[in-house]
Amino acid sequence: MLAAKVMLEQGIHVEGINFYTGFCVEGHTHAIRNHEHAKPKRNNALWTAEQLGIKLHIIEVIEEYKDVVINPKHGYGANLNPCLDCKGFMVRKAREWMEKNGFDFIITGEVLGQRPMSQRRDTMPVVARESGAFDKLLRPLCAKLLPETLPEREGWVDRSKLLDFNGRSRKPQMALAAKYGFKDYAQPAGGCCFLTNEQYSHKLADLWSTRGSKQYEFDDIMLLKVGRHLRPRPNFKLIVGRDEGENNFLEGYRKRFIHLHATSHEGPLVLIDGTVNEEDLELAARLTARFGKGREAESVTLTMTDMQGNSRELRVAPMLANEIPPEWYL
Amino acid sequence: MSHFVLDARYLLCPMPVIRTQNRIAELSPGDTLEVQATDPGALHDIPAWCRVHGHVIVSIAHADKEVSITLRVTAA
Numbered sequence: 001m002l003a004a005k006v007m008l009e010q011g012i013h014v015e016g017i018n019f020y021t022g023f024c025v026e027g028h029t030h031a032i033r034n035h036e037h038a039k040p041k042r043n044n045a046l047w048t049a050e051q052l053g054i055k056l057h058i059i060e061v062i063e064e065y066k067d068v069v070i071n072p073k074h075g076y077g078a079n080l081n082p083c084l085d086c087k088g089f090m091v092r093k094a095r096e097w098m099e100k101n102g103f104d105f106i107i108t109g110e111v112l113g114q115r116p117m118s119q120r121r122d123t124m125p126v127v128a129r130e131s132g133a134f135d136k137l138l139r140p141l142c143a144k145l146l147p148e149t150l151p152e153r154e155g156w157v158d159r160s161k162l163l164d165f166n167g168r169s170r171k172p173q174m175a176l177a178a179k180y181g182f183k184d185y186a187q188p189a190g191g192c193c194f195l196t197n198e199q200y201s202h203k204l205a206d207l208w209s210t211r212g213s214k215q216y217e218f219d220d221i222m223l224l225k226v227g228r229h230l231r232p233r234p235n236f237k238l239i240v241g242r243d244e245g246e247n248n249f250l251e252g253y254r255k256r257f258i259h260l261h262a263t264s265h266e267g268p269l270v271l272i273d274g275t276v277n278e279e280d281l282e283l284a285a286r287l288t289a290r291f292g293k294g295r296e297a298e299s300v301t302l303t304m305t306d307m308q309g310n311s312r313e314l315r316v317a318p319m320l321a322n323e324i325p326p327e328w329y330l
Numbered sequence: 331m332s333h334f335v336l337d338a339r340y341l342l343c344p345m346p347v348i349r350t351q352n353r354i355a356e357l358s359p360g361d362t363l364e365v366q367a368t369d370p371g372a373l374h375d376i377p378a379w380c381r382v383h384g385h386v387i388v389s390i391a392h393a394d395k396e397v398s399i400t401l402r403v404t405a406a
Contacts, residue, residue, distance in 0.1 A: 020344055032342070043344055043371070046378040056382050060348045222342075252340060 001048045002173055003109040005180050006140040008052065010158055014107070016056040017097055018045035019090050021065040022221050023194045032226055032249045044186035051182070061093060062218050069195065070214045074126075079201035081193060083118040084126065091131035098136070105136040105151045112142040113167045141165045141173070194225060203229050203330045210234065210274075219253070226250065227268075228291070229330040232283055236274025237330065240291050256307065260288045263313070264301040267292020282316060289318035331360035339396065343371035347379045350401075354385065359405040362388060367397045376401070 004014045049056035068089045072082030087110075094106045110119050118127065124146070128137045135150040143152070143162035151157040165172045177185055186192075194200040203224045208214045210231075223239060226246050231237040239257075241247035247269045250259075257271035258281075270288040272281075281304060289300035295318045305311040336353050338346035346367040353363060365376055370392075376399045377387050384406025391398040 020348060024344075043347070043375045043378065046347070046375060046382065049382045050378060054382070056379070058344055058348050058351060058379075060345070 001052065001109070001182065001185055002176050002180070003107050003140045004048075004052050004054065005182075006162065007107055007157070008054070010161060012157065014052070014054050015103070016045065016049050016052075016054055017094050018056060018058045019065075019093060020058060020060045020062070021086075021193075022062045022218055023065075023069075025192050025194055025197075032245050048186055057097070059093065059097070061089075064093075065089065066216065069216075074123075077196070079196055079198050080204055081195040081201070083115065083196075084123055086193075087118040087127045088130040091127055091133050091137060095131055095133045095136070104156065105138055105149070106133055107138050107140055109141060110139045111165045111167075111173070112139075112145050114165075194221075199330075200224060206231060206237070206330050210237075223253065223271075223273075230287060230324075230328045231330055232287065232328050233274075233280055236272055236276050236280055236284070238284055238287055239271040239273060240288070241268040241270070254305070255309070258304065258306050260285055260302050260304050260314075262289060262292045262294055262300050262302045264299075265289075265292050265294030265297065267294065267300075282314070283319075285314045285316045286319040287324070289316055290321070290324070292318075294318060331358075331362070333362045333364070336363055336365045338365055338367045338372065340368055342369050343375050346372040347375040350376055351379060354383075354401075354403055357403045359403055361403045362400055363403065364398060364400045367399070368395055370397060372397050372399065 004016065007014050045058065046056055068082055068085045069080070072085040074082070074084040077083050091106060091108065098106055110124065112119060112121060112124065128134055131137065138149045138151055138157065139146060141163045142165050143149070143159065144164035145166060148159065152159040207216065207220060207224065226239065226249055227242055228240040229237055230240065239250065241250050250269045250271055253271060254269065257273060258276065259272065260270045261267060267288065268291050270284065272284050276284065285302050285304065288302055289295065292300065294300035297318065299315050300318055302314045302316065303311050304314050334353070334357065336349060338349045341349065346365060346369060350363070350365050357363060365372070373390065373392065380387055380401050384404050386402040386404060388400040388402050
């Protein structure tokens with residue numbers, strides 16, 4: 001938002017690009033969960049474009065992005081976040097869009113030293129090089145600390161009016177936002193990707209390890225965002241809806257999984273991901289009962305439905321809290 | 331000028347707005363597009379996307395769990 005504003009102030013025509021990878025925290029999450037105190041629903045990229053008065057193009061890169069997540073040339077960060085490869089990928093896609101649509105250069109809101117992996121003095125040139133953008137990539141917020149780029153050399157942009165932000169503190173950005181009169185702005189970078197989330201990364205690693213290969217489909221990564229995930233046995237895990245919104249979302253997937261729900265008490269919809277025998281089913285049913293309102297009852301009646309749509313009733317004693325080892329929770 | 335319908339039901343945001351954007355790229359000024367969605371986020375995102383691109387919202391209907399947004403494509 002700030003980088004775009006700095007350019008707009010110089011009379012540069014700016015249009016925004018927002019990439020949708022499937023791992024974005026915004027979007028689906030607000031649609032799935034019940035948030036009693038949530039802010040009004042909005043897409044922050046669109047909202048920002050509107051505040052700036054610029055066009056925004058949202059580009060879906062779900063399939064292409066898989067290679068970034070599965071085979072990151074520069075490795076992962078603290079979790080399964082391939083930040084440097086991701087930045088290179090997105091700037092490359094932006095370069096392709098720029099060339100196709102007759103634009104002259106790319107700007108990003110990066111700040112030198114802001115992020116530990118992708119915004120260091122030694123890695124920022126890697127992004128410029130590997131994206132193929134080279135000196136057509138301008139970072140207005142820290143440009144004075146970096147070599148001159150094409151738009152500066154050509155005089156399209158006045159370098160003296162660019163900035164020299166450096167380091168992890170966001171105070172300079174907040175001061176600049178205040179100067180421009182921005183009272184509200186989207187969450188700063190880093191918290192908007194599920195791959196930076198430890199718990200999500202743990203679930204993705206579990207998915208890869210139990211399937212025996214580092215692959216995923218869009219539905220896999222969507223389901224990792226939703227519900228409690230428990231793996232009581234190596235051959236199956238449970239996805240347990242945590243509220244009405246999640247139960248409704250999981251409803252859409254129920255035909256692809258054996259699923260359970262209590263009929264004698266209120267409770268969640270639970271999907272079973274994996275292959276199960278009778279003993280596993282009973283365990284799954286006892287866990288399902290544990291997460292419903294019958295958790296203190298002597299027994300709970302549930303309906304189990306297989307992937308062919310055949311249903312049968314199960315009656316089980318809910319599992320006690322202390323019977324669930326913490327390591328079952330993914 | 332023609333009328334088109336886009337079924338974006340059961341997609342979660344931002345997919346309905348991405349599908350809308352991609353469909354509009356194939357249409358001509360004056361055409362209308364009715365977008366059907368089930369994610370209530372579409373009620374916010376699609377009008378916002380139209381505002382930044384200059385397309386006109388003709389009507390918005392919200393019944394039960396379904397949303398219907400009709401917009402007119404402009405030359406913007």
